[in-house]
Amino acid sequence: MKNPALKGTSTALIHTPGILLQQANLEGAPFRHLLAEQLRSFESVVRYPPNQAFIGNLLPEDLANIPRPWYKNSLPNAKREGHYGEIFPEDEFFGLLYTVDVNGLVCLEAGFRDAVLENLRSHPALGRLKGVTKAQENNFSFAEIQEMIENQEALPLTTGGRIIGCVRKGNELDLHLSAARVMENLTAKASAVAALQLLLWQTGLQPEEVDYIIETSEEACGDIRQKGGGSFAKSIAEACSCSNASGADTRAFCAAPVHGLMQAAALVQSGIFKNVMVVAGGCCAKLGLNAGIHLKHQMPVLEDMLGAFAVHISQDDGINPIVRTDLIGRMKVGCGDSPQMVYRSLVEEPLTKGGYKICDIDRYAGELVNPEIIEPTGCGDITRMNYKMIASLGVLKGEIHRGEMEVQVNRFGVPGFAPNQGHIPSGVPYMGPARDLILQDKINRVMIIGKGSLFLGKLTRLYDAISLILERNPKLDKETT
Structure with missing residues (x-):
C-alpha cells in the first residue's frame, strides 16, 4: 500500500x-x-x-x-x-x-x-x-x-x-x-x-x-x-x-x-x-x-x-512527507495516569517498533500552548515540561546522558506558540513548519502529539493521548542514490 x-x-x-x-x-x-x-x-x-x-x-x-x-x-x-x-x-x-x-x-x-x-x-x-x-x-x-x-x-x-x-x-x-x-x-x-x-x-x-x-x-x-x-x-x-x-x-x-x-x-x-x-x-x-x-x-x-x-x-507523490501509519503511539486504557507509562506508550513503543531512538526524532510537537498565557496561572511552561519527560525517557533508556538533557530539549522541543484553544495547540500547528523543514532537507522526522482531558466529561477519570510521525519521503532518497 x-x-x-x-x-x-x-x-x-x-x-x-x-x-x-x-x-x-x-x-x-x-x-x-x-x-x-x-x-x-x-x-x-x-x-x-x-x-x-x-x-x-x-x-x-x-x-x-x-x-x-x-x-x-x-x-x-x-x-x-x-x-x-x-x-x-x-x-x-x-x-x-x-x-x-x-x-x-x-x-x-x-x-x-x-x-x-x-x-x-x-x-x-x-x-x-x-x-x-x-x-x-x-x-x-x-x-x-x-x-x-x-x-x-x-x-x-x-x-x-x-x-x-x-x-x-x-x-x-x-x-x-x-x-x-x-x-x-x-x-x-x-x-x-x-x-x-x-x-x-x-x-x-x-x-x-x-x-x-x-x-x-x-x-x-x-x-x-x-x-x-x-x-x-x-x-x-x-x-x-x-x-x-x-x-x-x-x-x-x-x-x-x-x-x-x-x-x-x-x-x-x-x-x-x-x-x-x-x-x-x-x-x-x-x-x-x-x-x-x-x-x-x-x-x-x-x-x-x-x-x-x-x-x-x-x-504519496514521492515528494511530500509521509505519515507513518505503522508507528502510531497511543495511550492505552491500561496506562493509567503515570507520566512514565504514558510517554512509554506515546514515544518509546512506536520508536522501538520503527528501530529509532529518542534523538532520531528531530522535533517533538505537543501541547504547543503559548507559555505567556499559561505561566501566570502557576502551571509553568507545559510544553517544555513535556519535552523534559521525553528527554528523561531517553536518559532511562541510556540514549541521552543526564548532563545533555537541556541541550536535547532545546534541540528537539518545539516551543509553545499557539492560542489557548484546547484542541488547537495539540501538535497540529507545527505541521506546516514540519513539512517545510522536511522538504528543505533540514530535518527528517517529526512526532506530533495530541493529549486530551477525557475526565472533563465526567464519564471516566482517564485522559487520552496519541502520537504520529511525519517522515521525509523515502522515494527522495532512492532518487538520490
Whole structure:
C-alpha cells in the first residue's frame, strides 16, 4: 500500500475582543468590567511574535531568540498575511459568520453588512465563498436588531464598542439551540471555513476534488434529542463548495486533531479516499479563560484569539512527507495516569517498533500552548515540561546522558506558540513548519502529539493521548542514490 502524504496545511487566527467580552458577560465573570482596559488592538495582535509564528512568518523555534515577555517585544512591520494563513479582524469575522449561516440566525445591521461583505469580496480566498458572492437578501436596521436583543433573547454582536448585529435562537423551546449555543457552533464553523478556504487557495486544490472532511474541534452541535449529533464537517464542506465531499466529526477533547490525522491517513492509505481534509475551528468558550489572572498580573488579555487549521492528507507523490501509519503511539486504557507509562506508550513503543531512538526524532510537537498565557496561572511552561519527560525517557533508556538533557530539549522541543484553544495547540500547528523543514532537507522526522482531558466529561477519570510521525519521503532518497 502507498504511504499517505502531507500535501498542505493552513492556519487562521481571528482577533475577537467583542466575543471575549460577550463570554465574560454570559459567564458573569466578576472582573468583566475591567476587561476593556486590557484588551489588545488588532495591530498589536498582528505584531505579537507567537501569532506571527502561528501563521508562518517565522519559525516557532525563532521565538527563543526574541526576549520575553513577547507582548512587550512586538515585531515591527509584521503582516496579517502569512505563509500558512492569516490573522483576521473581528469585523471581517462577523461578515464571515453571516455568510456561513444558512438559517438566517445571524442578523447584521444593513450598513455594516454591506461594507464588510464588500471587503470580503476582495479577499483572494474568502471572496470565493458562495455566501460572500451571493449574500442573503435581508436588511436589518439598528432599531430592529435592538428589538431582537431586548425582546427575543438574541445575543448582541459588538465590535469597536458598538452593536452591529445579533444572533437569534435556533428554537424557542430548545435550550441547546439558544442564541449563545448557536453562536458557539457558528463560530467554530466559520473559523474552520476560513482555514479550509485558505488551504484550497494556497494549494490550488479544487473544492470538488475534496473527498472527505474530518472536523476535530471541541464543540458538539445538535439539539435536545441529539446533543452532539453533528455534523460540522459536512456544513464546512457545503460552505466551501466541496460538492463531492462527505465528512463527519471526531471528538476526543484536545487529542481529537491527531486522532483525525490518523483517520485521514488510514482512509487515504486504504484507497477509500484520495483527498482528505482534517479541519478544526475555534472555541469561543475558551476566550478569556485566564483573563482574571492576566488582569491581576497587569498583562494584556492574551486569550483574545480564535485559532483554526486545515490539513490536507493525500496519496504519496514521492515528494511530500509521509505519515507513518505503522508507528502510531497511543495511550492505552491500561496506562493509567503515570507520566512514565504514558510517554512509554506515546514515544518509546512506536520508536522501538520503527528501530529509532529518542534523538532520531528531530522535533517533538505537543501541547504547543503559548507559555505567556499559561505561566501566570502557576502551571509553568507545559510544553517544555513535556519535552523534559521525553528527554528523561531517553536518559532511562541510556540514549541521552543526564548532563545533555537541556541541550536535547532545546534541540528537539518545539516551543509553545499557539492560542489557548484546547484542541488547537495539540501538535497540529507545527505541521506546516514540519513539512517545510522536511522538504528543505533540514530535518527528517517529526512526532506530533495530541493529549486530551477525557475526565472533563465526567464519564471516566482517564485522559487520552496519541502520537504520529511525519517522515521525509523515502522515494527522495532512492532518487538520490
